[in-house]
Amino acid sequence: xxxxxxxxxxxxxxxxxxxxxxxxxxxxxxxxxxxxxxxxxxxxxxxxxxxxxxxxxxxxxxxxxxxxxxxxxxxxxxxxxxxxxxxxxxxxxxxxxxxxxxxxxxxxxxxxxxxxxxxxxxxxxxxxxxxxxxxxxxxxxxxxxxxxxxxxxxxxxxxxxxxxxxxxxxxxxxxxxxxxxxxxxxxxxxxxxxxxxxxxxxxxxxxxxxxxxxxxxxxxxxxxxxxxxxxxxxxxxxxxxxxxxxxxxxxxxxxxxxxxxxxxxxxxxxxxxxxxxxxxxxxxxxxxxxxxxxxx
Amino acid sequence: xxxxxxxxxxxxxxxxxxxxxxxxxxxxxxxxxxxxxxxxxxxxxxxxxxxxxxxxxxxxxxxxxxxxxxxxxxxxxxxxxxxxxxxxxxxxxxxxxxxxxxxxxxxxxxxxxxxxxxxxxxxxxxxxxxxxxxxxxxxxxxxxxxxxxxxxxxxxxxxxxxxxxxxxxxxxxxxxxxxxxxxxxxxxxxxxxxxxxxxxxxxxxxxxxxxxxxxxxxxxxxxxxxxxxxxxxxxxxxxxxxxxxxxxxxxxxxxxxxxxxxxxxxxxxxxxxxxxxxxxxxxxxxxxxxxxxxxx
Numbered sequence: 180x181x182x183x184x185x186x187x188x189x190x191x192x193x194x195x196x197x198x199x200x201x202x203x204x205x206x207x208x209x210x211x212x213x214x215x216x217x218x219x220x221x222x223x224x225x226x227x228x229x230x231x232x233x234x235x236x237x238x239x240x241x242x243x244x245x246x247x248x249x250x251x252x253x254x255x256x257x258x259x260x261x262x263x264x265x266x267x268x269x270x271x272x273x274x275x276x277x278x279x280x281x282x283x284x285x286x287x288x289x290x291x292x293x294x295x296x297x298x299x300x301x302x303x304x305x306x307x308x309x310x311x312x313x314x315x316x317x318x319x320x321x322x323x324x325x326x327x328x329x330x331x332x333x334x335x336x337x338x339x340x341x342x343x344x345x346x347x348x349x350x351x352x353x354x355x356x357x358x359x360x361x362x363x364x365x366x367x368x369x370x371x372x373x374x375x376x377x378x379x380x381x382x383x384x385x386x387x388x389x390x391x392x393x394x395x396x397x398x399x400x401x402x403x404x405x406x407x408x409x410x411x412x413x414x415x416x417x418x419x420x421x422x423x424x425x426x427x428x429x430x431x432x433x434x435x436x437x438x439x440x441x442x443x444x445x446x447x448x449x450x451x452x453x454x455x456x457x458x459x460x461x462x463x464x465x466x467x468x469x470x471x472x473x474x475x
Numbered sequence: 476x477x478x479x480x481x482x483x484x485x486x487x488x489x490x491x492x493x494x495x496x497x498x499x500x501x502x503x504x505x506x507x508x509x510x511x512x513x514x515x516x517x518x519x520x521x522x523x524x525x526x527x528x529x530x531x532x533x534x535x536x537x538x539x540x541x542x543x544x545x546x547x548x549x550x551x552x553x554x555x556x557x558x559x560x561x562x563x564x565x566x567x568x569x570x571x572x573x574x575x576x577x578x579x580x581x582x583x584x585x586x587x588x589x590x591x592x593x594x595x596x597x598x599x600x601x602x603x604x605x606x607x608x609x610x611x612x613x614x615x616x617x618x619x620x621x622x623x624x625x626x627x628x629x630x631x632x633x634x635x636x637x638x639x640x641x642x643x644x645x646x647x648x649x650x651x652x653x654x655x656x657x658x659x660x661x662x663x664x665x666x667x668x669x670x671x672x673x674x675x676x677x678x679x680x681x682x683x684x685x686x687x688x689x690x691x692x693x694x695x696x697x698x699x700x701x702x703x704x705x706x707x708x709x710x711x712x713x714x715x716x717x718x719x720x721x722x723x724x725x726x727x728x729x730x731x732x733x734x735x736x737x738x739x740x741x742x743x744x745x746x747x748x749x750x751x752x753x754x755x756x757x758x759x760x761x762x763x764x765x766x767x768x769x770x771x
Contacts, residue, residue, distance in 0.1 A: 417713035446736040
């Protein structure tokens with residue numbers, strides 16, 4: 180059998196094709212493709228659909244990079260000995276136009292550093308308006324996926340996700356979480372099976388939400404609220420996100436790294452939702468919550 | 476005579492009043508005022524004019540904070556012994572609506588840490604459209620101010636500004652620079668006189684540009700270009716800016732720290748100005764240049 184690094188690379192690349200094909204059917208427009216090479220080793224294939232019918236900005240990145248590990252990054256990665264690294268992964272960020280549809284993010288990656296190898300990844304949802312049923316559907320799909328592999332996974336990775344996607348200077352979360360995991364060492368075949376299952380769960384977790392909300396009506400005020408929350412998304416990605424830092428520090432292609440940024444974002448001075456409004460209700464979603472214990 | 480820390484605080488506070496009064500006359504609207512206290516010592520007065528006639532977002536912050544120095548910050552500040560700190564300063568960021576008017580930033584500060592004390596600050600311009608005469612006026616005003624104190628100041632602080640306001644992951648500058656200085660130790664009375672002169676130069680350096688451009692016509696395409704460049708402004712402020720980091724790490728008021736962020740910012744995927752366009756010409760402004768050697 181082929182080495183796991185080659186199979187991971189092939190799987191991530193095939194997953195990119197599959198996700199893009201489905202999203203193109205939903206949107207009615209094609210992704211633009213950009214192949215890029217990394218000075219120092221490897222490269223990637225970025226696919227972006229900008230100003231589509233459904234998606235304001237949708238990015239699906241695949242990459243496989245390797246070489247000497249940059250020193251700044253070496254201190255950050257907590258596992259493995261120094262020297263060469265290899266990293267392959269896929270990253271998805273979808274920002275639809277309609278503020279009733281959440282933004283979604285998924286990332287799966289396989290890394291080698293010296294003698295160590297591990298998987299990392301996750302999926303998380305960033306709604307604008309508070310549809311509890313959507314959040315529960317998303318978390319239920321992830322829990323079912325996790326439970327097929329290890330009953331400890333969902334609670335552990337759900338908490339990790341809540342912790343990770345916290346905007347610390349605001350004391351609020353980027354969205355409603357999902358699952359997040361990193362440095363999964365050990366039986367790599369078992370872990371790879373888990374990661375494949377998670378990647379396969381992306382469309383079933385998100386697509387039903389997208390399809391049932393994408394044609395809802397909305398007004399200027401709702402669009403503005405979406406842009407305010409997208410400002411928070413930018414704050415998180417530029418100040419805290421490891422993937423963004425990894426991309427910039429390994430001198431990945433800047434435009435591929437920043438495909439995660441929304442097309443538009445707003446910063447009102449001292450924005451506060453009106454008491455009793457749906458926007459205020461939405462705000463309560465951005466604190467950790469046990470979604471599966473909720474009544475719809 | 477009063478201690479320099481008290482005089483610096485009074486001067487910065489009076490400068491805030493003076494700048495705001497002038498800007499209110501230009502805009503026809505009043506600044507909103509927010510007093511805030513810092514847990515751990517001190518506080519500030521934030522003044523913001525949001526959605527005015529001329530200014531889309533204008534922020535003028537004054538603060539005086541003190542207390543035990545946060546550990547994360549202690550490593551970053553290169554001067555002085557550990558222990559207590561005192562910092563007072565003023566910070567101005569003006570984002571006008573009209574894309575023909577540059578965004579401008581000024582910041583002046585006095586810091587004490589243990590036995591050391593120093594001044595820092597600067598002024599810099601971020602135009603959208605390439606009006607060479609405006610940039611030269613701005614730099615000439617700063618050079619004349621510097622030259623009254625020390626002929627070495629302008630070349631030294633101009634270069635420091637070009638280096639500091641570089642968006643490293645893009646290899647481009649945030650704007651066209653100005654002057655920037657930090658850790659000015661030594662004869663504090665002389666340095667204070669210089670900083671006062673710089674602060675007094677803010678209005679003469681910027682106001683003539685604002686007044687002659689604020690009523691120029693512009694179209695959607697120009698507005699969009701402005702939002703693209705404002706995206707770059709956000710990238711710089713959230714990834715590299717020391718003032719932003721200082722504010723977040725000393726647990727200053729988040730909304731006061733982020734008054735520098737534009738009301739709206741855009742991230743097109745792989746934006747490139749059209750060959751031969753004014754936007755492409757603008758782009759050439761975002762590399763260091765000896766503006767005073769230019770012909771108008």
